[in-house]
Amino acid sequence: ADAMPRQKVEIDNKIAMERIRATIALDPSLPWTETLTVTYPETINVDVEDDLNRELAFYKQALHSAQTARSFAQKANFPFTRPADYFAEMVKSDSHMERIRQRLLDESAGMKRAE
Amino acid sequence: IDQDHGPVMKKPRNKQRVLMLSSRGINHRMRHLMNDLEALLPHVKKDSKLDSKNHLHLLPELADLNNCNNTLYFEARRHEDLYMWAAKTPNGPSIKLHVQNIHTMDELKMTGNCLKGSRGILSFDKAFDESEWGKLTKEVFTHIFGVPPQARKAKPFIDHVLTFSILDSKIWFRNFQIIEKDPLQPNGPPQMSLTEIGPRFVLTPIRIFEGAFSGATVYSNPEFVTPAAVRSALKREKGDKYGNRKH
Numbered sequence: 547a548d549a550m551p552r553q554k555v556e557i558d559n560k561i562a563m564e565r566i567r568a569t570i571a572l573d574p575s576l577p578w579t580e581t582l583t584v585t586y587p588e589t590i591n592v593d594v595e596d597d598l599n600r601e602l603a604f605y606k607q608a609l610h611s612a613q614t615a616r617s618f619a620q621k622a623n624f625p626f627t628r629p630a631d632y633f634a635e636m637v638k639s640d641s642h643m644e645r646i647r648q649r650l651l652d653e654s655a656g657m658k659r660a661e
Numbered sequence: 662i663d664q665d666h667g668p669v670m671k672k673p674r675n676k677q678r679v680l681m682l683s684s685r686g687i688n689h690r691m692r693h694l695m696n697d698l699e700a701l702l703p704h705v706k707k708d709s710k711l712d713s714k715n716h717l718h719l720l721p722e723l724a725d726l727n728n729c730n731n732t733l734y735f736e737a738r739r740h741e742d743l744y745m746w747a748a749k750t751p752n753g754p755s756i757k758l759h760v761q762n763i764h765t766m767d768e769l770k771m772t773g774n775c776l777k778g779s780r781g782i783l784s785f786d787k788a789f790d791e792s793e794w795g796k797l798t799k800e801v802f803t804h805i806f807g808v809p810p811q812a813r814k815a816k817p818f819i820d821h822v823l824t825f826s827i828l829d830s831k832i833w834f835r836n837f838q839i840i841e842k843d844p845l846q847p848n849g850p851p852q853m854s855l856t857e858i859g860p861r862f863v864l865t866p867i868r869i870f871e872g873a874f875s876g877a878t879v880y881s882n883p884e885f886v887t888p889a890a891v892r893s894a895l896k897r898e899k900g901d902k903y904g905n906r907k908h
Contacts, residue, residue, distance in 0.1 A: 555881065556881060556883035557878050557879065557880055557881040558793070558794070558880055558881075559879040559880065560793040562871065562877075562879040563754075563793040563794060563796075563797045563869065563879050563880060564793055564796075566753065566754050566797060566871060566879065567793075567796060567797045567800050569752070570749050570752075570754070570800060570801070570804070571800060572675060572800075572803070572804075573673045575673055576673050576674075576675055577673075579810065580673070580674065580675035580809065580810060581675055581783070581803055581807050582780055582781070582782050582783060582807060582808075582819070583782075583783040583784075583785070583803050583807060584782055584783065584784050584785075585784075585785050585786075585787065585789075585790065586784055586785065586786045586787060586824075586826075587787055588786065588787055589786055589787045589788045589791075589827070590786055590788070590826045590827065590828045590833075592828070594828055594829040600828065600833075603826070603828075604824055604826055604833065604835045605837070605855060607784055607786055607824050607826055608784060608822045608824045608835065608837045608855055609853065609854070609855055610784075611782055611784030611822055611824065612782060612784075612822045612837075612839045612853060612855065613853055615782040615819065615822070616819075616853070619819065625817055625818055625819075626818065626819045627818065627819075627841055628776070628779075628818035628820055629818075632818065634776055634777070634778075634816060635776070635777040635778075636774050636775065636776060636777055637697075637700045637701060637766065637774060637775055637776070637777050637858065638766060638774045638858075642767075643774060645769055646769050646772050649769045650772070
């Protein structure tokens with residue numbers, strides 16, 4: 547690792563970045579429903595090589611944010627939950643979801659056989 | 662009584678449109694990642710590949726022609742390295758990042774699904790607010806990855822959450838489906854859970870420029886090592902091993 551070349555000049559112009567951010571910042575009076583952005587009140591402190599705990603930390607962040615967002619939506623009287631009778635095109639097609647289901651079935655069958 | 666006589670106050674709106682395009686030389690995985698983002702972000706307008714990597718200054722004009730105020734440009738190098746430029750056009754800033762560990766929605770391991778065009782929740786962890794580059798990146802990503810309510814194909818319900826997390830000086834991206842009912846207990850208390858939809862990728866910030874694909878550098882990441890340098894260091898290490906054995 548000591549053979550890795552390092553970039554020599556570090557630039558971190560905080561004043562310029564703050565000024566630039568002010569020029570593009572969204573109107574602070576925008577209702578939350580315009581952006582749906584949530585900040586997770588924690589930082590992610592896990593061993594980056596530990597796949598299981600790393601993904602668990604991301605999951606916890608996502609779950610916390612989804613729950614926070616749902617309560618924000620309720621307060622704003624903003625529709626959140628999809629009604630059971632609402633159907634529309636999904637990002638993954640039915641045939642793709644069928645392949646996922648088949649793979650899960652194959653996997654559980656394989657595990658049963660191994661037992 | 663109708664009190665609304667004065668000039669109508671215009672409701673503030675979050676108006677965002679994103680031009681997305683790539684350079685030549687992207688491989689299938691990179692192309693699939695772009696297709697995934699296009700499926701998830703209905704305010705994205707995809708354009709054909711940019712002819713030359715040396716003409717990035719054309720991008721702000723191209724975005725303007727497409728009525729876009731953001732540009733997401735994917736630049737492939739050596740058919741294996743991918744860089745992402747996230748820019749506010751036409752006035753900047755632009756953030757250049759290195760994209761790694763790409764997993765697309767095609768992978769069967771990720772079992773979640775969501776409506777095409779539904780607006781995702783954007784989740785940023787606290788670390789974004791602890792540095793100026795983090796705050797600026799959060800602002801730009803909010804514009805680019807947040808689907809505005811009036812996007813043409815947006816759906817009126819919320820069924821997924823996009824997370825951005827800083828770990829190991831990198832930005833990790835995940836996308837989860839929100840499941841509000843326990844499928845094993847459909848009549849029980851609503852217990853929220855998630856399943857991953859994809860895609861997945863990791864971004865290493867490299868530089869932030871003041872302008873749109875131009876201008877002064879206001880941030881450079883001292884920890885960034887180019888992927889080519891990593892590969893040549895690995896090769897050199899292997900070569901050294903052979904040399905040491907020989908002598």
